[in-house]
Amino acid sequence: AAAEPAATAVVTGASGGIGAATARQLAAAGYHVVVTARRGDRVAALAEEIGAAGGSAEAQVLDVTDRAAVDAFAAGLAEAQRAADRGPVQVLVNNAGGALGLDPVAEGDVDEWRQMYETNVLGTLNVTQALLPALTASGDGTVVVVSSTAGHGTYEGGAGYVAAKHGAHVLAETLRLEIVGTPVRVIEVAPGMVRTEGFSTTRFHGDEERAAKVYEGVAEPLTADDVADTITWAVTRPSHVNIDLLVVRPRAQASNTKVHREP
Numbered sequence: 319a320a321a322e323p324a325a326t327a328v329v330t331g332a333s334g335g336i337g338a339a340t341a342r343q344l345a346a347a348g349y350h351v352v353v354t355a356r357r358g359d360r361v362a363a364l365a366e367e368i369g370a371a372g373g374s375a376e377a378q379v380l381d382v383t384d385r386a387a388v389d390a391f392a393a394g395l396a397e398a399q400r401a402a403d404r405g406p407v408q409v410l411v412n413n414a415g416g417a418l419g420l421d422p423v424a425e426g427d428v429d430e431w432r433q434m435y436e437t438n439v440l441g442t443l444n445v446t447q448a449l450l451p452a453l454t455a456s457g458d459g460t461v462v463v464v465s466s467t468a469g470h471g472t473y474e475g476g477a478g479y480v481a482a483k484h485g486a487h488v489l490a491e492t493l494r495l496e497i498v499g500t501p502v503r504v505i506e507v508a509p510g511m512v513r514t515e516g517f518s519t520t521r522f523h524g525d526e527e528r529a530a531k532v533y534e535g536v537a538e539p540l541t542a543d544d545v546a547d548t549i550t551w552a553v554t555r556p557s558h559v560n561i562d563l564l565v566v567r568p569r570a571q572a573s574n575t576k577v578h579r580e581p
């Protein structure tokens with residue numbers, strides 16, 4: 319008989335940074351990985367790269383804030399599984415999200431706050447709701463929410479992002495309460511200072527100089543791979559082990575506001 323197709327893992331926000339690194343590591347761990355992001359050329363290149371490295375991946379354009387698109391995406395995965403082209407969807411990594419701006423509350427841009435809530439919270443809600451039936455039906459599902467240390471404490475200028483990441487944290491905690499007894503785990507990974515090509519550049523609207531200042535003098539910020547490693551570790555524990563929350567910071571960062579910088 320033909321071998322069963324590998325279980326499927328879906329990663330959102332996989333066009334770069336933590337999402338792309340997680341997709342590579344989950345593929346190396348044996349999952350068929352569906353890499354999704356708004357930027358189709360990026361996820362297509364990633365899927366190709368994973369395939370060339372001996373893994374199994376496919377790319378799909380997905381804007382997590384577009385509910386109809388998310389539902390169509392979920393229906394497509396269900397169809398592929400019915401056609402037996404794909405193994406069950408066992409893992410969802412809600413990684414899409416990010417920060418915009420670093421303004422004090424008094425000057426915060428309400429549109430940026432709205433966008434951050436849309437991606438970090440409602441995007442996670444959309445994809446989680448759409449895939450939860452498949453994750454449950456798989457008999458061994460895992461939902462990962464990539465939140466942030468900003469989901470667990472605040473800092474000046476961060477309120478919009480901090481509020482959104484607290485929202486993502488609450489979503490994870492509440493979902494875990496609500497679905498206990500079903501075969502689905504809920505894992506939250508909360509990274510601190512990670513240096514990726516996109517995070518701070520996006521936050522500062524393309525201002526590379528200001529983005530570089532975030533990491534100035536910090537001996538070694540985390541890399542996307544460091545966080546992907548943590549996510550992959552948590553996902554690959556035996557099914558009955560639920561890693562509720564992992565807070566991951568570089569050694570040089572003691573809290574959201576206490577960062578050691580070399581002169």
Ligand code: 8X3
Pocket residue numbers: 465466467468476479509510511512574
């Ligand atoms: C990223 C960490 O410190 O920029 O989620 O909020 S921080």
